[in-house]
Amino acid sequence: xxxxxxxxxxxxxxxxxxxxxxxxxxxxxxxxxxxxxxxxxxxxxxxxxxxxxxxxxxxxxxxxxxxxxxxxxxxxxxxxxxxxxxxxxxxxxxxxxxxxxxxxxxxxxxxxxxxxxxxxxxxxxxxxxxxxxxxxxxxxxxxxxxxxxxxxxxxxxxxxxxxxxxxxxxxxxxxxxxxxxxxxxxxxxxxxxxxxxxxxxxxxxxxxxxxxxxxxxxxxxxxxxxxxxxxxxxxxxxxxxxxxxxxxxxxxxxxxxxxxxxxxxxxxxxxxxxxxx
Amino acid sequence: xxxxxxxxxxxxxxxxxxxxxxxxxxxxxxxxxxxxxxxxxxxxxxxxxxxxxxxxxxxxxxxxxxxxxxxxxxxxxxxxxxxxxxxxxxxxxxxxxxxxxxxxxxxxxxxxxxxxxxxxxxxxxxxxxxxxxxxxxxxxxxxxxxxxxxxxxxxxxxxxxxxxxxxxxxxxxxxxxxxxxxxxxxxxxxxxxxxxxxxxxxxxxxxxxxxxxxxxxxxxxxxxxxxxxxxxxxxxxxxxxxxxxxxxxxxxxxxxxxxxxxxxxxxxxxxxxxxxxxxxxxxxxxxxxxxxxxxxxxxxx
Numbered sequence: 001x002x003x004x005x006x007x008x009x010x011x012x013x014x015x016x017x018x019x020x021x022x023x024x025x026x027x028x029x030x031x032x033x034x035x036x037x038x039x040x041x042x043x044x045x046x047x048x049x050x051x052x053x054x055x056x057x058x059x060x061x062x063x064x065x066x067x068x069x070x071x072x073x074x075x076x077x078x079x080x081x082x083x084x085x086x087x088x089x090x091x092x093x094x095x096x097x098x099x100x101x102x103x104x105x106x107x108x109x110x111x112x113x114x115x116x117x118x119x120x121x122x123x124x125x126x127x128x129x130x131x132x133x134x135x136x137x138x139x140x141x142x143x144x145x146x147x148x149x150x151x152x153x154x155x156x157x158x159x160x161x162x163x164x165x166x167x168x169x170x171x172x173x174x175x176x177x178x179x180x181x182x183x184x185x186x187x188x189x190x191x192x193x194x195x196x197x198x199x200x201x202x203x204x205x206x207x208x209x210x211x212x213x214x215x216x217x218x219x220x221x222x223x224x225x226x227x228x229x230x231x232x233x234x235x236x237x238x239x240x241x242x243x244x245x246x247x248x249x250x251x252x253x254x255x256x257x258x259x260x261x262x263x264x265x266x267x268x269x270x271x272x273x274x275x276x277x
Numbered sequence: 278x279x280x281x282x283x284x285x286x287x288x289x290x291x292x293x294x295x296x297x298x299x300x301x302x303x304x305x306x307x308x309x310x311x312x313x314x315x316x317x318x319x320x321x322x323x324x325x326x327x328x329x330x331x332x333x334x335x336x337x338x339x340x341x342x343x344x345x346x347x348x349x350x351x352x353x354x355x356x357x358x359x360x361x362x363x364x365x366x367x368x369x370x371x372x373x374x375x376x377x378x379x380x381x382x383x384x385x386x387x388x389x390x391x392x393x394x395x396x397x398x399x400x401x402x403x404x405x406x407x408x409x410x411x412x413x414x415x416x417x418x419x420x421x422x423x424x425x426x427x428x429x430x431x432x433x434x435x436x437x438x439x440x441x442x443x444x445x446x447x448x449x450x451x452x453x454x455x456x457x458x459x460x461x462x463x464x465x466x467x468x469x470x471x472x473x474x475x476x477x478x479x480x481x482x483x484x485x486x487x488x489x490x491x492x493x494x495x496x497x498x499x500x501x502x503x504x505x506x507x508x509x510x511x512x513x514x515x516x517x518x519x520x521x522x523x524x525x526x527x528x529x530x531x532x533x534x535x536x537x538x539x540x541x542x543x544x545x546x547x548x549x550x551x552x553x554x555x556x557x558x559x560x561x562x563x564x565x566x567x568x569x570x571x572x573x574x575x576x577x578x
Binding site: 007008011012014015018019020022023025026028029032040042087088091092094095096099100101102104107110111114116117118119120121122123124125126127128129131144145147148149150152155179180181184205208209211212216227230231234241244245248249251252255256259260263 | 288289290292293294295296297299300301302303304306307308310311312314315318325372375376378380381382384386388389390392393395396399400401402404405407408409415418447499500503506507509510513514528531532535536541544545548549551552555559
């Protein structure tokens with residue numbers, strides 16, 4: 001017992017300084033977002049003079065559009081992305097995990113290969129395609145892929161999850177005369193909710209950070225996402241660092257809130273897919 | 278009874294394709310067709326305005342024989358992969374082992390340590406990094422306490438790439454969580470019987486942890502390399518490829534060719550070269566894995 005307690009102390013002794021080291025830049029960031037330019041480079045954490053204006057002035061830095069527009073745009077896009085991602089992952093995941101159809105193994109192998117495919121190979125022709133259809137400078141190129149299985153990773157996650165559910169439930173329902181569609185909606189869907197939460201969370205986080213596509217497809221300021229708004233901020237002639245850090249901090253706030261609310265799904269989600277890959 | 282039994286095993290050809298149709302349509306239209314088209318485009322000259330003109334292997338010849346930026350960006354990217362991937366793997370394994378203990382407050386530590394990875398890929402952190410590593414930035418002031426005179430880490434060609442490697446190491450979270458899940462699957466009795474045999478910490482790590490963890494290590498290595506080759510946002514925002522092209526990553530080069538200079542054919546050729554490089558690395562990984570990845574044939578499935 002004594003050695004156990006001693007071991008625990010040793011762990012704390014390493015873990016406390018290490019986690020502080022990891023989180024330190026974030027804490028510094030919070031403090032710096034309230035600092036004036038002259039104080040910014042000082043290694044102190046909290047400012048002598050609190051600059052709340054960093055937030056109010058940063059929010060409205062561009063005379064035409066404020067961050068209200070950028071946040072509203074991003075949240076609107078996220079709503080569709082999450083909806084599409086969850087629906088597709090559930091449907092396709094069920095198809096692969098439970099139904100026996102011709103060439104299933106072939107298509108599954110293809111799905112796994114797309115997991116490793118670098119996005120750059122498809123980006124040029126995709127851009128040309130969307131350009132021809134007149135969809136450039138709209139949210140369609142950003143949203144559409146989520147409805148068409150764009151997240152192969154998420155499909156894989158749901159497949160793995162369904163494989164862990166006993167088949168007996170399906171079979172019992174089948175004997176009672178339920179069709180595969182009935183089984184999917186009434187039995188599988190409720191059971192895979194935890195996996196779908198994970199899909200929703202990661203779809204949200206990853207599309208929030210998917211700067212490359214946003215940069216590519218959105219060009220008019222009124223349609224900008226938060227990421228593009230920040231980029232515009234950085235490209236200004238003279239960057240107001242305090243304001244920029246304040247706005248940057250706000251831009252990661254939605255992800256942070258989701259992370260703290262849904263920590264359990266996080267670790268489980270990564271573990272389910274990661275470990276069995 | 279028999280009729281119903283056979284219905285259970287029945288093939289669901291139509292239903293199967295109905296369920297996978299969203300992905301299948303997406304795959305055919307948004308992945309397969311673009312891949313084939315980009316292969317075709319890589320043999321053409323195309324600026325979006327006119328229709329593509331077939332120029333044979335001219336793009337590839339120019340890339341390999343004349344384009345200095347290609348060589349430079351490839352060298353930068355290889356350097357980045359060479360450092361970022363092993364550092365991240367090593368770091369995440371160490372942290373995972375540190376966190377694989379049953380002590381009070383562990384979930385609190387895990388949250389603190391994971392948090393930077395959550396936000397690490399965003400443009401916001403790129404802005405933070407640019408500020409912290411600037412000439413008059415936070416890092417130099419801390420170094421000042423120790424009497425070390427700092428430099429402009431991001432504006433110096435010798436250190437700029439290093440700051441990006443460091444940023445990528447700071448975002449080790451998901452790799453670490455996968456290691457952690459793998460560690461938790463190793464049966465505890467293996468360690469106990471090794472202790473009985475008098476094995477020390479290092480021998481246990483070498484003879485039990487590493488072999489048992491090798492499938493997870495393999496997974497992380499394959500995906501880590503693939504992701505590192507595609508690094509874009511931080512190079513674009515923090516350094517914009519500079520100074521003196523010291524951080525001119527391959528994907529940044531591709532992006533500028535395609536969407537700044539609108540040389541779609543040339544960019545497609547670059548994309549195919551990247552695809553082949555990644556494919557070669559992945560195949561090598563799979564071949565070499567036979568010699569070091571141990572899959573358990575018995576027990577836990």
